[in-house]
Amino acid sequence: MSSQKGNVSRSRPQKHQNTFSFRNDKFDKSVQTKKINAKLHDGVCQRCKEVLEWRVKYSKYKPLSKPKKCVKCLQKTVKDSYHIMCRPCAYELEVCAKCGKKEEIVIPWRFPLLLSLECSRELMATTATIYWAQVILSPQPSK
Ligand SMILES: [Zn+2]
Numbered sequence: 001m002s003s004q005k006g007n008v009s010r011s012r013p014q015k016h017q018n019t020f021s022f023r024n025d026k027f028d029k030s031v032q033t034k035k036i037n038a039k040l041h042d043g044v045c046q047r048c049k050e051v052l053e054w055r056v057k058y059s060k061y062k063p064l065s066k067p068k069k070c071v072k073c074l075q076k077t078v079k080d081s082y083h084i085m086c087r088p089c090a091y092e093l094e095v096c097a098k099c100g101k102k103e104e105i106v107i108p109w110r111f112p113l114l115l116s117l118e119c120s121r122e123l124m125a126t127t128a129t130i131y132w133a134q135v136i137l138s139p140q141p142s143k
């Protein structure tokens, strides 16, 4: 057995984490947690979905601080923790984005879903720009 199960001490996982790299984001932990909790585990198989949900439930889900390399297209396009493949690749190959196996995908990934749920800052910025452009350009203030 691995040493993982050996530790029975009840220390809470609230210890201050040492972040050695400077993080530029202004999101505080509660916002981060909310985001994680609201996360929809799409594009993965049942087993992987359960693993991800388990991680979220037990606060073991660590969001990526920067995109990871996709095993398929070799671009840094993986934005979801524990995924090995980026969404477009997994979608195209019809495989689970986490384990890479050809399993039935519980919540199929869709582009509009990505647009509304992905918390990519660039995307948010773009969306915000479009939104404000519409607000500014619209003759009537929408209230
Ligand atoms: Zn890819």
Ligand SMILES: [Zn+2]
Pocket: 044, 045, 046, 047, 048, 049, 096, 097, 098, 099, 100, 101, 103
């Ligand atoms: Zn899977």
